Amino acid sequence: MSTPNREVLDRADLAALPQRFRAMLVNSLSGFKSANVVGTASEDGREACCIVSSVVHLGSNPALMGVVFRPPGADSHNYHNLAANGRFTLSHISAGFYKQAHQTSARFEASVSEFEAVGLTPHWHMDAAGERFQAPALAESPVRMGLSVSEDLLLPNGCRFVIGTVEWVDFDASSQSKDGFLDLASTETVCIGGLDAYHTAARLSRLSYAKVGKALEVQEDFNVGWD
Amino acid sequence: MSTPNREVLDRADLAALPQRFRAMLVNSLSGFKSANVVGTASEDGREACCIVSSVVHLGSNPALMGVVFRPPGADSHNYHNLAANGRFTLSHISAGFYKQAHQTSARFEASVSEFEAVGLTPHWHMDAAGERFQAPALAESPVRMGLSVSEDLLLPNGCRFVIGTVEWVDFDASSQSKDGFLDLASTETVCIGGLDAYHTAARLSRLSYAKVGKALEVQEDFNVGWD
Numbered sequence A, B: 001m002s003t004p005n006r007e008v009l010d011r012a013d014l015a016a017l018p019q020r021f022r023a024m025l026v027n028s029l030s031g032f033k034s035a036n037v038v039g040t041a042s043e044d045g046r047e048a049c050c051i052v053s054s055v056v057h058l059g060s061n062p063a064l065m066g067v068v069f070r071p072p073g074a075d076s077h078n079y080h081n082l083a084a085n086g087r088f089t090l091s092h093i094s095a096g097f098y099k100q101a102h103q104t105s106a107r108f109e110a111s112v113s114e115f116e117a118v119g120l121t122p123h124w125h126m127d128a129a130g131e132r133f134q135a136p137a138l139a140e141s142p143v144r145m146g147l148s149v150s151e152d153l154l155l156p157n158g159c160r161f162v163i164g165t166v167e168w169v170d171f172d173a174s175s176q177s178k179d180g181f182l183d184l185a186s187t188e189t190v191c192i193g194g195l196d197a198y199h200t201a202a203r204l205s206r207l208s209y210a211k212v213g214k215a216l217e218v219q220e221d222f223n224v225g226w227d
Helices: A013-017 A019-026 A077-085 A095-103 A113-118 B011-016 B019-026 B077-085 B095-101 B115-119
Strands: A006-010 A035-040 A047-053 A055-060 A065-069 A088-093 A143-154 A160-172 A191-193 A197-207 B006-010 B036-041 B047-052 B055-060 B063-069 B086-094 B142-152 B160-172 B191-193 B197-207
Touching: A006 A013, A013 A019, A013 A143, A013 B160, A019 B095, A035 A077, A035 A095, A035 B095, A047 A065, A047 A077, A055 B019, A065 A143, A065 B055, A077 A088, A077 A143, A077 A160, A088 A160, A088 B047, A088 B055, A095 A113, A095 B197, A160 B011, A197 B095, B006 B011, B036 B077, B036 B160, B047 B063, B063 B142, B077 B086, B077 B142, B077 B160, B086 B160, B095 B115, B095 B197
Parallel strands: none
Antiparallel strands: A006 B160, A035 A047, A035 A088, A055 A065, A065 A160, A088 A143, A143 A160, A160 B006, A191 A197, A197 B197, B036 B047, B036 B086, B055 B063, B063 B160, B086 B142, B142 B160, B191 B197
16 A cells, blocks of 8 residues: 555554554654643642643633643542642743653652652742732743633543633743744744654744735744734 | 743733734744644535644544634535545645645635645545545645544534544655654654744654653654664
8 A cells, every 4th residue: 555655554554553653653643742831739739740742722812722631540630630729830841941841741649749850940920919820830931821721521532621711821022023923933942743752943934814816925034023 | 010021911911912913922822833734525525625733632542633623614614524524634734835735724715626726736545445535635745644533522612623533644654763753853844833933843852751760861863763
């Protein structure tokens, strides 16, 4: 079935692959993944965090993010925390601390703070009234946000799809262009290929809003923004 | 509220922003997005395709992908096609054709093939029995797959979250390392920042499976793979 330089596999071929090989391959198929740290706190105030590669944009008004969590087990501290108190944070991972962020995926005991264990710094957001948001973000992160859980959907394969409403955002102002866009190449935000391959981004261009019969405008300077 | 070089916005601040500015900002918050073309065919055989930046990995065995679609309207040809015949494809967008892929987001009439309109080539997958998969993929793409719809969930904000089971995959064999991983930097697969910023990926490293109390191993050569 395979033409030269192409490998073609059907569903039965995929099912017959060794488990680890299949996980490496299938995790490469969705394209590049976003790289965030989810931060939470337990009811008794213990902080926890873990890398997630499954954050997806769901809407801008209100600002909504979706996050896929594996089928929760006893050691899914972050999922249990956000399910209990309804709050979590997302913080972009940048090139300066991607190794520490990766290490948060190890199975630490619930009594251990992953922040302390890997050497990352909790950032506790305060609102205008001086009230503390009940989940820590990452001090090191160029773009971070706090969210409240608006839906917690059980997917057919046991995964959870958590939808969060953005309650606050906090970002490196120098990365923003005049039209609102954040240049994630300038912040050295990373993206993930497969399960474990980290990359920074190399700019191609920004393209104008697509219209039928109209040629695209191309913007190579990411600082500028559209009029 | 903002410290030097940080901009801090709460939910009310976000709601008060001009619509386009808010969309540009909030679309930047999830981190880098995957870049795929979804391909479909109508019941009477008309092909359609559109760029999507919302594909997320859901599972490896069986291989499952999730795709968020905006609240479907009359001109959401691809969503209506896949809801009707239960088949769609996903094809990675690479640097060689990202402008054509972006242009597929224009509002073409249902009678128009986006493939023809923007200059991309449909690839019709044939199974081992010589039967044609009922949705076209992209001939130009380094990594493409056909999926059957396993769930079509309505999200609270009107978006659809479509879960697809991978029926076949077809990829550039030279991008695969011995452990199954596909090097998406080598295929020049792009990632998207915000609504319209395209990037290729610059490799940092692959990191070993994280374990408590164990130092990470670092692999700079993406062709090698883990033992």
